[in-house]
Amino acid sequence: MKKISSIILLISLFIIVGCKSNKTTAVNKKYINSDSLPTLIGRTTPDALLHKDFSDWYLDEYNSYIPDSKIIKKLKNRIDLYTIEVFYGTWSEESKVLIPDLLKIIKLSHYPEKKLKMYAVNEKKQSFYGEDVQKKIIEIPTIIIYRNYDDKNGIRREVGRIIKEPSKKLEEDIYNYIDNFGAKHKKSKKKLKKFKNLNY
DSSP: OHHHHHHHHHHHHHHHHHHHHHHHHOOSEEEEOTTSOEEEEEEEOGGGGGSTTTHHHHHHHHHHOOOOHHHHHHHHTTGGGEEEEEEEOTTOHHHHHHHHHHHHHHHHTTOOGGGEEEEEOOTTSOOSSSTTTTSOOOSSSEEEEEEEEETTTTEEEEEEEEESSOSSOHHHHHHHHHHHHHHHHHHHHHHHHHHHHOOO
């Protein structure tokens, strides 16, 4: 009897572990939305947009977008210190413009793809595993830029977000958030150094 109980317990543990691992590995999930269109939901990779259901609009915009080469050159030396998190919808007209543009900027600036977090949402702005919770996603697409402090422990700080459309060109908005944060960080470091050098 003890042997049977042990086997049942072992099988249960395998099932639980299997379910948990599926949760972390399930990417590029699709469903048919209320307009009968194939739609991505949850964690996605850039490759998902090359699928025939999305490639027409994705490639049209990707190939036609020409980023500012001067800004791209500046981003190359700095953008890898940041994590970029994107919430978008394959059903959203704004996403069909901004996401291909973003992915082109990322490729040209040699941004590490592992630092890019892409989440497709439904019409209620919800992702599959609740990645949108506590992120205050009101409109899409929303691009959130974080400064990484400790990659191992996931310590980071939001430095800016681009919602629906950029205020200037997308690569310029991204660079401005990074540059402004860098300037503030340097300024606070100088103040701290000055404070430490004061004699009382």
